[in-house]
Every structure is written in C-alpha cells, then in structure tokens.
Amino acid sequence: xxxxxxxxxxxxxxxxxxxxxxxxxxxxxxxxxxxxxxxxxxxxxxxxxxxxxxxxxxxxxxxxxxxxxxxxxxxxxxxxxxxxxxxxxxxxxxxxxxxxxxxxxxxxxxxxxxxxxxxxxxxxxxxxxxxxxxxxxxxxxxxxxxxxxxxxxxxxxxxxxxxxxxxxxxxxxxxxxxxxxxxxxxxxxxxxxxxxxxxxxxxxxxxxxxxxxxxxxxxxxxxxxxxxxxxxxxxxxxxxxxxxxxxxxxxxxxxxxxxxxxxxxxxxxxxxxxxxxxxxxxxxxxxxxxxxxxxxxxxxxxxxxxxxxxxxxxxxxxxxxxxxxxxxxxxxxxxxxxxxxxxxxxxxxxxxxxxxxxxxxxxx
Amino acid sequence: xxxxxxxxxxxxxxxxxxxxxxxxxxxxxxxxxxxxxxxxxxxxxxxxxxxxxxxxxxxxxxxxxxxxxxxxxxxxxxxxxxxxxxxxxxxxxxxxxxxxxxxxxxxxxxxxxxxxxxxxxxxxxxxxxxxxxxxxxxxxxxxxxxxxxxxxxxxxxxxxxxxxxxxxxxxxxxxxxxxxxxxxxxxxxxxxxxxxxxxxxxxxxxxxxxxxxxxxxxxxxxxxxxxxxxxxxxxxxxxxxxxxxxxxxxxxxxxxxxxxxxxxxxxxxxxxxxxxxxxxxxxxxxxxxxxxxxxxxxxxxxxxxxxxxxxxxxxxxxxx
Ligand SMILES: Nc1ncnc2c1ncn2[C@@H]1O[C@H](COP(=O)(O)OP(=O)(O)OP(=O)(O)O)[C@@H](O)[C@H]1O
Ligand SMILES: [Mg+2]
Numbered sequence: 001x002x003x004x005x006x007x008x009x010x011x012x013x014x015x016x017x018x019x020x021x022x023x024x025x026x027x028x029x030x031x032x033x034x035x036x037x038x039x040x041x042x043x044x045x046x047x048x049x050x051x052x053x054x055x056x057x058x059x060x061x062x063x064x065x066x067x068x069x070x071x072x073x074x075x076x077x078x079x080x081x082x083x084x085x086x087x088x089x090x091x092x093x094x095x096x097x098x099x100x101x102x103x104x105x106x107x108x109x110x111x112x113x114x115x116x117x118x119x120x121x122x123x124x125x126x127x128x129x130x131x132x133x134x135x136x137x138x139x140x141x142x143x144x145x146x147x148x149x150x151x152x153x154x155x156x157x158x159x160x161x162x163x164x165x166x167x168x169x170x171x172x173x174x175x176x177x178x179x180x181x182x183x184x185x186x187x188x189x190x191x192x193x194x195x196x197x198x199x200x201x202x203x204x205x206x207x208x209x210x211x212x213x214x215x216x217x218x219x220x221x222x223x224x225x226x227x228x229x230x231x232x233x234x235x236x237x238x239x240x241x242x243x244x245x246x247x248x249x250x251x252x253x254x255x256x257x258x259x260x261x262x263x264x265x266x267x268x269x270x271x272x273x274x275x276x277x278x279x280x281x282x283x284x285x286x287x288x289x290x291x292x293x294x295x296x297x298x299x300x301x302x303x304x305x306x307x308x309x310x311x312x313x314x315x316x317x318x319x320x321x322x323x324x325x326x327x328x329x330x331x332x333x334x335x336x337x338x339x340x341x342x343x344x345x346x347x348x349x350x351x352x353x354x355x356x357x358x359x360x361x362x363x364x
Numbered sequence: 365x366x367x368x369x370x371x372x373x374x375x376x377x378x379x380x381x382x383x384x385x386x387x388x389x390x391x392x393x394x395x396x397x398x399x400x401x402x403x404x405x406x407x408x409x410x411x412x413x414x415x416x417x418x419x420x421x422x423x424x425x426x427x428x429x430x431x432x433x434x435x436x437x438x439x440x441x442x443x444x445x446x447x448x449x450x451x452x453x454x455x456x457x458x459x460x461x462x463x464x465x466x467x468x469x470x471x472x473x474x475x476x477x478x479x480x481x482x483x484x485x486x487x488x489x490x491x492x493x494x495x496x497x498x499x500x501x502x503x504x505x506x507x508x509x510x511x512x513x514x515x516x517x518x519x520x521x522x523x524x525x526x527x528x529x530x531x532x533x534x535x536x537x538x539x540x541x542x543x544x545x546x547x548x549x550x551x552x553x554x555x556x557x558x559x560x561x562x563x564x565x566x567x568x569x570x571x572x573x574x575x576x577x578x579x580x581x582x583x584x585x586x587x588x589x590x591x592x593x594x595x596x597x598x599x600x601x602x603x604x605x606x607x608x609x610x611x612x613x614x615x616x617x618x619x620x621x622x623x624x625x626x627x628x629x630x631x632x633x634x635x636x637x638x639x640x641x642x643x644x645x646x647x648x649x650x651x652x653x654x655x656x657x658x659x660x661x662x663x664x665x666x667x668x669x670x671x672x673x674x675x676x677x678x679x680x681x682x683x684x
Binding site for chain 1: 581583584586587588589590591592593594597601602605606
C-alpha cells in the first residue's frame with residue numbers, strides 16, 4: 001500500500017482548473033519531485049496534501065485512510081515552506097520545540113530531541129540564536145529540522161532552496177539527499193528547477209497546466225521524454241519537425257522536413273504518416289570537420305552559425321540545409337581553448353540511431 | 365518582519381562594491397544636515413513640552429496670588445529682596461490622602477479602560493487585518509470615522525444613550541422589572557465614565573494593533589497549524605507574542621490620555637465619577653490655585669511618563 005495516494009484530484013479556482021485530474025502514489029521512504037513551470041499547480045497540490053486546501057474532485061489517502069476533511073494539525077504530514085516560516089520571536093531551539101510541545105512530548109525529552117534534530121542538520125551550537133541571526137542556508141536547515149523533529153510520515157517541501165544562491169543550493173541539495181536517506185521519511189519536493197529535480201529525486205512527476213505530463217525516474221524523464229513539453233522543459237532539446245515514413249520492428253524511419261530521412265527507435269506502435277517532432281539532446285549530437293568512417297547512423301552537412309562558450313562545454317549552433325538550426329555540445333578537453341570550430345566552418349553533424357526520439361503530435 | 369526582495373536585486377546589490385559608510389558628523393556639511401533634520405522636532409519639543417513643564421515646575425513651588433494666579437516670585441522687606449518659594453503645595457498633596465486616592469481611582473479607570481479597549485479592539489483589529497485587501501481600507505475608515513465629528517458632541521450623545529429617557533435603558537429596566545429587580549441608573553456613575561472613556565479611546569487601540577497584525581506573515585500561522593497547533597495555540601503562541609509591540613503602543617495611547625482626562629468625567633461622571641483631571645482643572649479655573657494645580661499636574665506627568673517608559677521597555681524586551 002502506498003504511503004500517499006492522490007486519486008483523480010482536481011482543484012478549480014472559478015473557471016480556472018489549477019489541478020486537473022492528478023493521480024499519483026508515493027511510497028514510504030521515497031524522494032519524490034513535483035516538477036513544473038510556475039503556475040502549473042504544484043503548490044496547490046501540495047497544500048491539498050498538507051490539508052490547507054481541499055480537492056473539488058477526487059480524494060487523497062494517507063496510509064490508506066481518506067484524509068478529506070482532516071485539518072492540517074491532525075495530519076502526520078509536515079511542510080517546509082518556501083519562506084521557511086520560522087517563528088521570529090522564538091529561538092532556534094524554541095522553533096524546533098514547537099511541534100514537540102504541540103504533540104505533547106514530555107518536557108524532559110524535549111531538550112534531547114532538539115539536540116538530536118540540530119545535530120541532524122549540523123546546527124549544534126545555534127540553539128539560542130534567533131532566526132534573524134542566521135544565514136539563509138542555516139534558516140533553511142532549521143525549517144527542515146523543525147519539520148522533521150517529530151518524525152512525520154511524509155515531509156512536503158515547497159521550493160525550499162529557491163531563495164539560496166547557486167553554490168549553497170548545491171550544497172543543500174547534497175545535504176537533503178543524505179538527510180532523507182538517514183531519516184527514511186518520504187519527501188515530496190516541489191521545484192520548478194529541472195536540474196534540482198534530476199539531482200534529488202527517485203521519481204519525478206512533470207506537471208504542466210495542472211496535469212501530470214510524465215512520471216518516471218530522472219534518467220528516463222531526461223532520456224525518454226514522453227512528449228514535446230517534457231522534452232522542452234527538461235534540459236535543452238533540438239526539436240525537428242518530422243513525419244513517420246515507415247516502421248521496421250524497433251527501427252523507425254523518419255522524414256525530416258527539408259532534410260531527408262533519418263532512423264530512430266521508438267517502443268510504441270506508430271502509424272506511418274504520423275506527424276510530430278524529433279527531439280535530440282545537444283550532447284547526443286556529434287560535430288566534426290569530416291565524416292569519420294564507421295560513422296553514426298544519421299548524419300547531415302551543415303555550417304557553424306554561432307557558438308556559446310560555457311566553460312566546461314561549448315555549444316555550437318549548426319545551420320542545416322533546410323535552414324533549421326541544431327545545437328551540438330562538445331566538452332572542452334583542451335584548456336584555454338574556447339572553440340574547435342569557427343563560425344562559417346562547414347561541418348558534419350551526426351547522431352546515433354537510438355539517440356533521437358520521435359514524439360508524435362499531441363492530440364490536445 | 366523580513367523584507368521580501370526579489371533575488372535579482374539582492375544579487376545586483378551584492379555584486380556592487382560597497383564603500384565604507386561615511387560617518388555623518390565628519391564634515392561640517394554633515395553636521396549642518398543633522399541639525400536641519402533634528403532641529404525642528406527639537407525646537408517643537410522645547411517650545412511645547414520642555415518650557416511649559418519648567419514653568420509648571422517653578423509654579424508648583426510658588427504661592428497662589430491673592431486673586432488667583434501666582435504671587436510675585438520675590439518679596440521685599442527691610443532686609444531686602446527674597447525669593448518667595450515654598451514646599452507647602454507638595455506637603456499639602458502628601459498630607460491629604462484624598463488626592464492620592466483620586467490618583468489611584470483615576471489609574472483604575474484608565475487601566476480598566478485600557479483593558480476593555482484591548483478586549484474589544486483586538487478581535488476587531490484581527491478581523492480587519494485578515495479581511496480581503498479591498499475591504500480593509502474601508503474598515504479602517506470606519507474605525508476613524510468618529511474623528512470627523514466633534515469629540516464633545518459624541519460624549520454628549522452618550523448622555524442621551526445612558527440617560528434616564530434612553531430607549532435602551534428603558535427596555536433594560538423593564539426586563540429587570542420582570543424579574544422583580546430595581547431599575548438601574550447609568551448616567552453620572554463610574555460606569556458611564558468608563559463607557560465614555562472606552563468609546564472615545566477605542567480607535568487609538570485599534571489602529572496600532574491593526575498596523576501590527578496586518579504585517580504578520582500568514583505563512584507563520586500555516587506553519588504553526590502544519591506543526592500541530594490548534595486554533596488556540598496558533599493565537600497564543602504565534603499571533604499574540606508577535607502583536608505585543610502593537611498591544612503596548614495601543615495601551616500607551618489609551619492609558620495616558622485616559623489617566624488625565626477631565627471632559628468625560630465632567631459630562632458623564634457626576635460627583636461619583638470624578639477623576640484627577642477634574643481636580644486639576646478645578647484648581648486652575650475654579651479655585652484658581654495654580655501652584656497646587658501644578659503639583660497635581662506634575663505628579664500626573666511623572667506617573668504617565670514612568671508608565672510609558674515601562675511600556676516601551678516591555679515592548680523592546682519582546683524583541684520586535
Ligand atoms: N487561491 C487562489 N485563487 C485563485 N487562483 C489561484 C489560487 N491559488 C492558486 N491559484 C492559481 O492556480 C494556479 C496554480 O498555482 P500554484 O500556486 O499551485 O502554482 P505553482 O505551480 O506552485 O507555481 P510556482 O512555481 O510559481 O509557485 C496559478 O495560475 C494560480 O494563479
Ligand atoms: Mg508554488
């Protein structure tokens with residue numbers, strides 16, 4: 001039995017459908033990410049799980065029990081708010097003691113529990129500080145410690161790292177992964193940052209306009225986006241208009257408008273003549289001056305249009321015969337050298353047969 | 365409350381090299397600027413507070429004049445000119461317990477008024493602070509609406525409401541009659557004074573409370589509830605402690621003027637509802653004993669300033 005089951009949950013604000021028939025189930029001990037662009041309904045969904053809001057349709061089950069109508073204070077679910085919502089008039093220790101007092105933990109045990117909780121988030125010695133005397137990262141840790149101190153079944157985190165700078169964010173991500181493993185509590189983590197979701201989650205639900213577009217492991221989401229939205233939203237993707245010519249078992253022959261035929265693989269059954277796009281990650285596209293023998297399966301000639309030096313890699317924008325542009329990414333193995341190709345160079349680009357992914361047009 | 369700054373701004377601000385802040389008084393121009401800023405309020409305080417207070421202090425050591433006012437500060441006899449000062453006015457205050465009693469009574473009225481105002485104003489301010497933004501301004505306007513009519517007229521209105529011909533009182537007394545109880549009189553009683561005091565001072569409690577409560581981050585209440593706090597605990601452990609600065613500000617704004625007021629007990633209090641303010645007014649206008657009136661005023665001012673200082677200290681102790 002799943003720890004949390006969201007069954008056909010819908011939430012409307014007037015005519016606007018913020019959460020549209022979402023079904024998810026989250027297992028005990030899982031690190032689950034809700035990923036989607038701003039306004040797609042992540043917070044709304046989370047608030048319904050926490051009990052601050054009620055679905056207009058569908059139901060939410062915690063541990064097999066329908067929690068409709070159960071107020072937040074009676075749910076064994078805690079939330080880490082985006083603003084942290086630390087009580088400014090209480091010290092760190094008092095903040096962490098708050099949930100313990102509310103659930104009637106014996107006064108004698110509280111001090112030790114605070115100590116342990118602070119230790120978990122490596123904040124020992126900060127017990128007597130007030131929130132306004134802490135850095136952003138420290139506040140974030142106090143919020144996590146406070147939400148975890150009385151061991152809820154489920155921890156909800158609403159963009160908890162959004163306010164931190166990039167370096168600190170990365171550090172906190174690693175800490176959260178370790179902490180989650182240690183405490184073994186299921187995390188439902190909301191973010192609009194796809195890299196964060198890929199780095200943290202066991203499974204990701206990609207949301208768009210109140211719906212779940214794809215639900216899978218990070219590598220599957222990245223490697224096999226289910227549709228154009230997911231391909232576009234997760235990482236960068238070259239999108240080429242394409243049409244299915246024919247299917248030969250695993251192999252699919254596509255015609256790319258104005259370029260020619262390419263091969264790809266696609267598990268699902270496809271009609272020939274089906275229209276859609278070929279999605280291709282920049283790091284899957286090879287770029288060279290001449291086509292090397294024994295080359296990859298698909299290749300085209302093009303001209304370097306521009307490039308983008310990013311430090312570890314350089315992204316080359318290659319213009320193809322049909323005028324469409326493809327991004328190819330190359331690691332910068334030679335230090336001090338920003339580019340291997342000049343704008344205007346004639347190049348060959350190629351990609352493996354199993355690299356591209358055909359996404360049929362959505363029937364939306 | 366924490367200020368919410370968009371992250372972009374924070375980063376920009378952080379990347380700009382910041383010069384060490386210049387100390388203001390270093391240059392003569394800086395000193396001039398300081399005086400320009402702090403001069404007018406200091407001048408105001410000097411003219412309207414310090415100098416009158418000094419005059420009052422001096423008056424409290426003088427003798428009353430034969431026909432009211434003050435006796436000359438010097439008198440002359442065969443040995444020359446002498447300062448004509450005395451401690452008699454103070455000894456009169458401390459030797460007659462009547463005045464101390466009046467102070468205690470006024471203190472009690474003012475304290476009761478503050479408490480009742482707080483009990484009424486707190487839910488009201490909370491209601492306003494938590495209603496939708498559009499309605500909030502209208503509700504605040506309603507709170508300050510009484511200020512648009514004359515204070516005395518409003519208090520006279522209470523004379524009618526509490527008076528013997530009042531419809532409300534008549535109905536109430538009839539109900540009492542049904543139970544075989546004596547009808548009550550309200551006008552010219554301490555009750556009427558406290559009603560008037562509460563009525564007049566209520567906005568001074570509502571406004572600072574509202575200003576405070578409106579700034580509370582609603583996420584704090586969500587967090588408290590999420591962490592297991594029921595409605596009472598959310599109020600008592602989050603809203604109330606965070607609102608203490610507003611409570612102290614409101615209490616000071618109500619208590620201090622209520623302590624020294626004379627108009628309301630004059631109109632609504634009769635003889636039993638008299639307060640220290642009435643006696644001070646009597647000393648100056650009827651008895652024309654200015655020195656003794658000054659003594660009473662000084663005691664009132666000292667008490668009020670001490671209490672305000674106490675409230676400020678408490679407010680600071682509560683950290684926000
Ligand atoms: N109380 C409300 N009344 C009306 N509309 C609402 C309400 N709450 C949310 N919405 C709308 O529902 C949609 C989803 O909001 P939600 O806060 O869940 O987005 P989100 O995915 O959390 O976005 P973000 O990443 O910006 O936090 C938004 O378009 C928002 O305007
Ligand atoms: Mg949100």
